[in-house]
Amino acid sequence: MAKGAAGFVATLEDDIATGRLLPGARLDEVSLASRFGVSRTPVREALQQLSAQGLVEIRPYRGAIVSSPDPRKLMEMFEVMAELEAMCGRLAARRLTPEHETNIRQNLSACAQAAEIGDPDSYYFENERFHRAIYAASANAFLEEQALTLHKRLSPFRRLQLRVRNRLGVSQREHEAIVSAIVAGDSKAAARELRQHVIVQGERFADLIASLELQSRQTA
C-alpha cells in the first residue's frame, strides 16, 4: 500500500477497474478505514477524489457507491472515448517517434499472442497496454492523461465486452489496421479506425446492458 491518502486512491481505482469492486457496490467508510489501517478521515478524502473523477458516486448522508452509469450515459462515454482515441491516433500518426513505434508494435504482437490463445483475461491486459502505447505516442501528455482517466472509468464495462464470441479476433484485426495507419503516417485513417474500434465496443456493450436489464426486469 502506498503512502499517504493518495495511496489508496490508486488501490481503489484498481479494484474498480479490475472488477473486484463492481458498479453499484457500497463503499463503507469504516470498512475501508480498517482495511487500510487508518481512520475515516483519509478514506473520505480518497472518496472525494474518486467522486470528482467520476469513478464513485457520493450520495449525501447515504454513502458512496461505485458509479454505475445507465446504458445511455455509457454510450455517451464510449462516444467521447472514441473521439479521444481518434485524436491520439491522429497525433500519433503525425508525430510518431521510433521509440513509440517499437512500443506500439511490441504491444500489438503481445495482443496477437493473447488473441491466438483465446484467453480474454490476458487479452484484456495486453489490450490495455496497447491502447496506452497509442495514448503515449500522441506526444500530448495532457491528452494521454485524459484518455487514461476515461479508459479507467470504462474498464469495468470493457472487460465484460471481450467475453462476447469472436470479439477477440475482430478486435485484433482492427488493431492491425490501426497500427498500419499510424505507421504509414495516415492521420485520417488512424483516427477513423480508432474511432470505429471504440464505438463498436460501446454499441455492443450498450446492447449487452440493455438485454441484462430486460432480463432482470423479467425476473423481478
Added chain:
Amino acid sequence: MAKGAAGFVATLEDDIATGRLLPGARLDEVSLASRFGVSRTPVREALQQLSAQGLVEIRPYRGAIVSSPDPRKLMEMFEVMAELEAMCGRLAARRLTPEHETNIRQNLSACAQAAEIGDPDSYYFENERFHRAIYAASANAFLEEQALTLHKRLSPFRRLQLRVRNRLGVSQREHEAIVSAIVAGDSKAAARELRQHVIVQGERFADLIASLELQSRQTA
C-alpha cells in the same frame, strides 16, 4: 453559500475561473475555513475534489495552490479542448433541435453586442454562454460535462487571450462561421471551424506566453 462541502467547491471554482484567485495563489485551509464559516475538515475535502479535477495542486505538507500549468501543458490542454469542442460542433450539426438552435442564436447575438461595444469582460461572459450552448446542443450529456470541466480549467487563460487587440472581432467572425455550419447541418465544417477557433497556434501562442508572464508577475 450553498449547502454542504460541495457548496464551496463551486465557489472556489468560480473564484479561479473569474481570476479572483490567480494561478499560483496559495489556498490556506484555515483562511478558507473561516471564510466559509466551517472547520478545516470540509475545506480539505473540497480541495481534494478540486485537486482531482486539476484546478488545484496539493503538495504534501506544503499546502494547496491554484494550478499554473506551464506553457507546454497549456498548449496541450487547448489542443484537447479544441477537439472536444469540434466534437460538440460535429454532433450539434447532426442533432440540432429548434430549442438548441434558438439558444445558440441568442447567445451569438449577445456576443455580437459585446464585441461591438468592445468590452472584453462582457464578451468573456457571453462567449462562455455561447460555447456552453454548443456543448448542450451536442445532445451528449457526458461530453457536455467534460467540455465544461476543461473549459473551467482553461478559463483563467482564455480570459487573458481576449485582451489581445482585435481578438474580439476575429473571435466573433469565427462564431458566425461556426453557427452557420451547425445550422446548415455541415458537421465537418462545424468541427473544423470550432477546432480552429479554440486551438492556440502561431501568433496566438506568443500572445499567450506574453500574457502568462504578466499574470505571474501579479502573483509574485
Added chain:
DNA sequence: CTCGTAAATATTGTATACAATCTTGTTGAC
C-alpha cells in the same frame, strides 16, 4: 397478517485535538 409509525441503530458529516512536516527567524562561526 399488513401497513404505518416511532424508537433504536448505524452511517455519514463536521469539529476539535494531536502528530508530523515544513517554514521562518535567530544565533553564532567564520
Added chain:
DNA sequence: GTCAACAAGATTGTATACAATATTTACGAG
C-alpha cells in the same frame, strides 16, 4: 556581512469525538 545550524512557529495530515441524517427494527392499529 554571509551562511549554516537550530529552535520556534506555522501549517498540513490524521485520529477521535460529537452532531446530523438515514436505515432498520419493533410495535401497535386496523
